[in-house]
Amino acid sequence: MQATKSRNQIIPAIIFLLPGFALFFVFFLGPLLYSLRISFFNWNFAHPDRSVFVGLQNYITQLKNPIFHRAVINTAVYTAITVVVKMVLGFLVAVLLNQKIKARSFFRVTYYLPVITSWVIVSLLFTYMFSGQDGLVNYFLKDVLHVIDKDIMWLADPILALVPVILVDIWKGVGWTVVIFLAGLQSIPVELIEAAAVDGANRWERLVKIILPMMRGTLVFLLVVLVLGGLNAYVPFQLITHGNPMDETHSILTLMYRATFQRLDFGSGAAISYLLTLFVFLLSFVQLKLLRKPAGE
């Protein structure tokens, strides 16, 4: 019986998987491998057959390129700050929202509004708020809080330009981590927490000894997804800083975009994206190893 069953299901399996895998091969796996090939060539887009094989040259050039180094640092700083802040804030808000409080769905929906607002729109909005002259942020710092005495030219400074980029990501992203944490919190059996309360565990002890360990899966998932998202930052950098001033505020992917579509150096662009992918794979692997459930669980 079991044998007939598995034999019967090969045909349906093919039918169910075919549309997805067809797309996956044409637009994902194929391009992924093709891009590896491009990265070894001085690629000629108009006449690919005239491309010149250069081996690892594109990679070496990038690894020696100070603009690339700068982009790596920018991306790393951006990722580290946004991931930590979004996880901490998201967890706090989720814990607060996971009580019996009034207007809970109002809070939940409002926190989620920035998530559904598109990247292009929020990037423009933060550009506007961080305008050097007459911007809302400068007004607030100068005329309301009096912590600065003249306007800050946020976007003209290679370091300060990262501030709106980082803040927009946090502002837009916290709502999503809240929802994922809430889903995790709701899967913890209430009886377990109540039993601990009866045994005299206070709020803090319940959090550290029961809730956090039970949320391990959620934490790992969020960490991996958020780090991946951070390393792939593109739109906020592209629309807020444009890499200015002096190409000092690129993320890795805006640099890739510049190499490819502005300088038409497809080989270097592909090399940059492969360097990023390699790093992402290594990092995801390490994260999953480190955070794997301890043996016996």
Added chain:
Amino acid sequence: MKRSKSLFKFVTYICLTIGIVIVAIPLWYMISTAFKPQTMVFELPPAIWPNPSTLLNFTKALTTDHFGLYFWNSLKVAITATSLTVLVSSMMAFAFARLNFKFKEPLFYIMLLGMMVPPVMLIIPQFVVSHWLNLYNNLWGLILVYVTMNISMQTFLLRGVFENVPRDLEEAAMIDGGSPWTIFIKIILPLSGPGLAVVVINSFLYSWEEYSWANVNIGDTMNRTLPIGIALFQTEHLTEWGQVFAASLVALIPVVIIFIVFQRYFVQGISTTGIKG
């Protein structure tokens, strides 16, 4: 005990309200700017609500620059891409959750690769493929790539959902001679509403707001989508923020509708997908 509890509630409300204010200020600033006459756009302190307020930004933004056309293009792309994503990824998820076949595990892991590789890094080769297949400057070029970039994650989510559907129902249907297709349509899909709602929200949001690929694959004005239109509009009308945000607000309408319709399933849906402790 009782007192510490009500104190905690009080602190909760304070913290949540501060959070709401931080979330609301930029949004409010955007909305009020959209109703400001150009002379008030850089006025400080910013008026909570502009006086006089105007609808001129909306009429101007909507009538210049083919904005209506961009809106329509985005709608076509997002609706088609969302429908295809739901169909294709639920079919794959069904196969991975319920059917027995050779190489099931390795195939599943290959497909998960799609979650590990950043969409933007594929832009170069996808650009080349798009030229080969005559999809350059074509909305189908956007739709097919959006579906592809979504299916790994959504298949992964839906496999978790489908695995939670009780098997008894399905075995009963199988004894009655139901094919996998009937089981999929009649049993699995109807019982997975909240999970499917998550997939709809995810893929609609993605296709509605996608910028990087659309920016590369669309060269012709007539085929632009909204994110491209709005970003270009800002570079061409540098200080006309009122119009930029009027256009942005109109662009947000479909997303807000989708979200309001599906949001009540949202947290519930995510907990059924198996991303949890």
